Amino acid sequence: MKTKNYIILSLICIGLIFSCSKDSSDDNFISQVQSNQTNTTTDTTDTSSTSSSTGTTTTGTTTTQVSSFDRGTILVNYADNIIIPRHNDFKIALNELKNATDNFTDAPSIANYDLLHEKWVESYKKWQYIEMFNIGKAEEIMFYNKVNTYPASTDRINNNIDENKTDLSNPNDWSAQGFPGIDYMIHGIESTKQAIVDKYNNESKYGIYLKTLVNDMSTNTNIVIDDWGTYKASFISSVDNTATSAFNMLTNDFVFYFEKGLRTNKIGIPAGRFSTSPLPDRVEAYYSSKNSFEDISKILALESRKAAEDLFLGRSSSGDLGASYKSYLDYLETDLGATLISKLEAAETALNELEDNFISQINSDNNKMLLAFDALQTIVVNFKTDMLSNFNIAVDYVDADGD
């Protein structure tokens, strides 16, 4: 990058010398550049004021017709109002899950079990808002793989329980931990609540493994959150258009999450879109539905969709809008932002059409699942063609063509 800057500066100098040495009409050019620069400074204060003002949010983002756009403002809004608060929300929920786990394993009872289940649902919902941020430390420690790889591998889990295994860093153990692992531990090792509570009462190895799972998640979450304390500064300043800049990586992560984490994993695979027949046992939170504890697959899918919509609109958990992909698209003068908003709403409608229990939905009327898939698919198409093209996200590590 440095050499790039030097080349630019020297080219500009040459250009200026050239134009100065010629006739006076060129002076206009220079003054024009200067006036543009002053424009820019006022514009940036404009955008920052819209992002900080909370009352006139909707008008603020739709009317940003600025003559320059700073991708940095998007990253600042995303980091300050979405990524970091959402991580903190998750951490709080996870702490409650941890306490509930300790309570339950210390004294397994129906009451303690119910609390544990409730906290698992709460924290699983909060997780949907941060799974997409597979960037920085999270990417480095494989946070997302360790927290939400499903379907859970029951063989692996049973083995680990028997061996009292506490080190789950091996990639083969990804499907033996996290929320899907806990799902099996509290809804799957037996098919009724009482039988499960009894198991924890009779043999300590279940409690030990359950605690390991929750503690690992908690440790990893703290690592990621602590790192954001220092990572944030480099994150918000990394706006250059290179394959490794934070803006580009985040955008790719976001699109990847929508395609893979939401469309494929939550809907596509269980609905059999990638296999000759449906695979209902691949739904998220499978054991909770299967053994009739609570049907949360749909709830999680809806949260996930909302999480994606929030990021696209730059919307914080309190509903405030700020600089976002949407406002950037508006700046680039495409209709794409409006198209995507209505498609994201249509996807919500399609998901709401589904039964709470995805397993029975797939078995009774899989076509509705496929319709939900299509509603998400059409958004993926817009993201991967129109949006990435308009942003001209540099993802290539190789040379492109030139003249």
Add this chain to the structure above:
Amino acid sequence: MNFIKSYLREKQDSSSLALFRLGFGILMTISIIRFWQKGWIETLYLDPSFHFSFYGFEWVKPIGEFTYLIFLVCAISAFMVAIGYKYYLSIIIFFLSFTYIELMDKTTYLNHYYFISILSFLMIFLPCNARFSVDSLIYKKKYALIPKWNVDTIKFLLFIVYFYSGLAKINSDWLINAQPLKIWLMSNYDLPIIGNTIMQKEWFHYAMSWSGMFYDLLIPFLLIYNRTRVYAFLLVVFFHLFTAILFPIGMFPYIMIIAALIFFDEQTHKKIIMRISAFFKLSNIKSVVTEHKYFAYPKQKLSLFIITVFFIFQITFPFRYYFYPGELFWNEQGYRFSWRVMLIEKKGYSTFKIVDGESKQSFYVMNEDFLTELQERQMSFQPDFILEYAHHLGDHFTNKGIEKVEVYVDSYVTLNGRMNKRFIDPDKDLMKEKRGFKNKEWILPLNEKIKGF
């Protein structure tokens, strides 16, 4: 005829070819080393399990770990070209190895690689080692003069490259909509000073589009003409360095800058050669070499014939798209090997459906199971890639035991800022379509005319 005959007898100082050879060889050596050092041999040729071939060249494939050997041979031959050691052997080996590399996977196709291939082919017929070469030391001969047409062929090739890429820019997307430069320039917001100012201005997008078009069309003439040459060359340097900043185009700008030196007169070339020679104190060793006045061309008629055929091909081949209906930028039939550079910003999304023709059961394929990210991206908007990949999938699932495989694609493409459109007929079983030069009727039309060349 007399005119041609006397033209063919015209002579020029051999320094011109020697200097060109030196620059070409050094840049090629650096290019190959750079390619290697960036790890691209592995990521582009060894990691993928499947490779996209050029029609008729399906037999050209990476050869496992030995692929490194091809690059090594290519780099060594490039260096031997640079120093002029066993020149004819070296340039032939370079041409073959470089072309082999480019044919291994068309995912990485670039016009400038094609340019290198055909330029090195042309150089096989030119006595670039006549002077200032290890060969002249070994054979104790050097030649002061070579035929003028030798140098002119290189100039003519450069002329074609520039002029044709200028012609291709005369189209409504480029000139009327300033696309795709609008998209590309606006994404250069991260450049200091200019990034968030002029890069974001509409007038600048138009200025760049129009001046780019005029530049490409006029620069070869300005380089040929004596009185404008120096300014033209400065423009070449400025233009290519500027594009080097704006776009990830690797070695190409530097290659074009060095190549444009060929337009200077023989005295300039001679002076540069002398300077280099003095700098490395090469004059100490040249004493044994006897100087011959004029290079006697062996088999000049054969060389001339081949070169003539070569240029007829170069002049006509880029216009083959006339034989295909529909919009060239959309269906890309006749797009490659035609100096159409930086003309389209295209992104696609293509998912493939495998249908068992007997049970009618179907499922979709996850592209990442078969392709690398780069391959998937290139495949998604290019019809010949889509067809080849569809056949690969079909064959794969035939081997898995599905007897009557049908392959369909859901494909959407955006072109130069237009909202995405369905690209391929979703009801066409691609297994029934054959590869080849015939018009691909299963491409859905853009339904919009992009006017121009």
